[in-house]
Amino acid sequence: MIHLLIHKMKASPNGAMNEAEMTTKIATGAAELPLNQIVPGDCIEVMNSLPEASVDLIFADPPYNLQLKGDLHRPDNSRVDAVDDAWDQFSSFAAYDRFTRDWLAAARRLLKPHGAIWVIGSYHNVFRLGAELQNQGFWILNDVVWRKSNPMPNFRGKRLTNAHETLIWASKQEASKYTFNYDALKALNEGVQMRSDWVLPICSGHERLKDEAGDKAHPTQKPESLLHRVLLGTTNPGDVVLDPFFGTGTTGAVAKMLGRDFIGIEREKSYRDAARARLDKVRKYDRATLEVTQSKRALPRIPFGQLIERGLLRPGEMLVNARGQMAKVRVDGTLIADDIRGSIHQVGAALDGAPSCNGWTYWSFRREGQMVPIDLLRQQLRAELG
C-alpha cells in the first residue's frame, strides 16, 4: 500500500503541471503517477516511463484502422464526415498488429496483478485486439456489445446498418481477482443482472465537444453513459484509471465525477486542450451520491457459534428447515440431525443431498409461535457490532 501511495502525485486543484514540466518528468523516468493529468506524447513511450503494477483499470479506445476508400455521400448528396485522420492510417494488418502488440504489452506492465482492461473497437480491428489480448495472457471476462440507439444508416443499402461497437473486458491474468460491482450494475438495471448488450445512444447534442469553427472536436468521441457503466461496474472510488488514447477526455470526465483518479495520455495538442477545458468544468459527486448498493459478500462474517455465545440462540434449541426436518443446536455451534453432525451448512446440504447449502437461509427457529429464519439473528448481530 505504501509502495503505491508514494507514487501518487495528485494535480493541484487549481491546475496541472504545464506541458514542458510534464515532458521533463517523463523523460527522466520519474516513477510518479501523474494523477488527474493529461500527459502529452506517444502512449507506448509514456506508459513505459510509468511505474509497473500501479494502475487499477485501463480503458483504451485505439485507432480502428478503418481502411476507408473514397468519399461517402448521403442520398441527398451531402458528404459524410469520415474518420480519415493520419492516426488511423496503417499500411497493413501486420503494421496494425505490431502497434497493437506494443501498446497492449505496455498497458499490461502497468496493471496491478488484479487489474483489468477495457478495449473498444469495431469489426475492422476488434478481432485483432481480442486475439492479441488472449495471446498476451489477458483473461477475457466478457465481450460487451454497445448497441447504438441512433446509428448512422447504411446509405448505399449494400450492407446491414452498422449499429454497434464491441468492448472487451479482460483481467490481467486468469488468476486476477478483478473488481466487479455486481449489485451496483444490477441496481442500475432495475433489479435484473446487467447483460452483455448495452443499449446507449451515440455521443451528440450538448455532450459532443465542438471546436471554434463549430465542427466536432474529435471524430469518435464516446458517450459518457458508456464510461459511467464501465467505471461504476469495474472500479472502486479512489482507483487509478488510465486511458492511453485519451482524445477529448471522456474517461477522465466520468472518472472525476465518480471519484476515481485518472491518467490520460494523448498525442494531439488540440485534443488535450479540448479535454482540459472540459475537465475543469466537471465536478465530483458528493459521498452519499457516490455510494452504491453494497454486496452481501462485503458484509462482515458472523460465525454461527456467536449466536450461541451471545445468547441469541440456546444450546439444545431445535432448528427447522422448509420441509419440517429438525436439527438440534449444540454448544459449539454445530448441529445434529439424526446421525448427521456438522455446521449449519453441512447438515443442510446433507439433508437435501445437495452439493452445498447456505445454512443462514436454510434454517428457522420458533419464537412466540412463529418460525423465524436464523439469518434475522445474524442481521441483528451485525447491527449491534456496527
Next chain:
Amino acid sequence: MIHLLIHKMKASPNGAMNEAEMTTKIATGAAELPLNQIVPGDCIEVMNSLPEASVDLIFADPPYNLQLKGDLHRPDNSRVDAVDDAWDQFSSFAAYDRFTRDWLAAARRLLKPHGAIWVIGSYHNVFRLGAELQNQGFWILNDVVWRKSNPMPNFRGKRLTNAHETLIWASKQEASKYTFNYDALKALNEGVQMRSDWVLPICSGHERLKDEAGDKAHPTQKPESLLHRVLLGTTNPGDVVLDPFFGTGTTGAVAKMLGRDFIGIEREKSYRDAARARLDKVRKYDRATLEVTQSKRALPRIPFGQLIERGLLRPGEMLVNARGQMAKVRVDGTLIADDIRGSIHQVGAALDGAPSCNGWTYWSFRREGQMVPIDLLRQQLRAELG
C-alpha cells in the same frame, strides 16, 4: 454457369446415397457436388475433395473452445449441463488457430469468386476466427450480434450475463460482388433497414431436437430464425449453401424451406442421423414457425439507472413524493432517504409503509420551478430509443 451445373448432382427426392456409397465417391475425388446430402467425415478432408469455386455461401458454426473447468450449479443447486464434448477440446490457442486456419482455407477454396461466408462464435473463439478471416483475404462485410432474448443468467454474480453471440459475414475477397437482399431484410424489419444486432430467442421448445432418452440431441443447436435471416439476406433461391459443421442440420432445414440447395458435413453419426430425420420432415416454404419474435413489440423496459447514465437526471439530485418527502439519487440509480436505501420502488414503498409502489409515478423532480414526474423522462427515453 454451365461449368457449375455439370457438377451438381441432386439427391433423389426419396432418399440420399447411403453413407458407404458416399465415402467411396469422396475418396475417389469425384468432382460432383453432393447436393442436399449430409457427408460424413472430417470437414477439411471432405471440403478438399469437392470441386473448387463451386459454392455460393458457407455457414460455419465451429467448436468454440470453451475451456470450462469444474461444475457449475444454479442457486437452486441444480447442475448446469455444460458443453464438455470431446469435439470442443483443444490443447492450446495455437492448436485452435491451426484448426481454424486449415478449415477456413479449405472453405475459401470452395467458394465461388463472388461467394461469402458466415461464421458464428463467442468471445472464447470469435476474435481468432475474425483475425484469421482477415489474414486469409476474406473481406469482412459486417459483424452481427445475436442478442438472445432468453440467455442463461450468470449464476454466481461474477460477470455480466453472457447474452449474445457474434456472427461475422465476409466475402471471399474485397472485390467480390456478394449477394445482399437489402429490401427483403428491410421488409422483414418492418420497413426500416436491418441493423447489425438481431434479437432472437435461443433454440428451445418443439424446435429443439431430442434423442430417445429425451435429452437434447445436440448441445448447441442454433435457432432456425437465425439461419432464416442469414439465408434470406445473403443467398438467392437455387444457391448452394455449405455447412462444414452441420450438427443436427439447422442450416439444411432452413435452406430446404427457402429453396436453396445445401451440403452438410458432419463427423458424428448421431448428429447425422438426427439431421436426416429432421430434414425428411421439412417442407419448402414452411415459414410459419420462423421469425416469431418479429411480431411482438412490447414497450421496452427502461431501468431507472438509465436516466442517470444518460444525464436526464443528475446523481445527487433530489426527488420528491406527493407528501413532500425527499430522496437523493445515487450514481447506481438507487435512492437514499434518511437511512432507507433502494430502488425508486422500494424507497417509495418503505416511506408509505406499503407492500409495493410504482416509483415511476411516485417520484417527481424539480425543473425550472415546476415539479415533474420522473415518468416523463421515461417516456422521453422510450421515444429516443425507438
Next chain:
DNA sequence: GTTTATTTTGAATCAGTAG
C-alpha cells in the same frame, strides 16, 4: 378443457477466506 402454479433449462472460460 382452461387457467394457474411449479419445475425445468439454456455454448458458462462463474468464490473467497482461514488455517
Next chain:
DNA sequence: TCTACTGATTCAAAATAAA
C-alpha cells in the same frame, strides 16, 4: 501452496403439474 470450510448466487420461456 494446498485443504477445508463458509455461504452467495438466476432470467426468460417452455414444459409439466395442479387446480
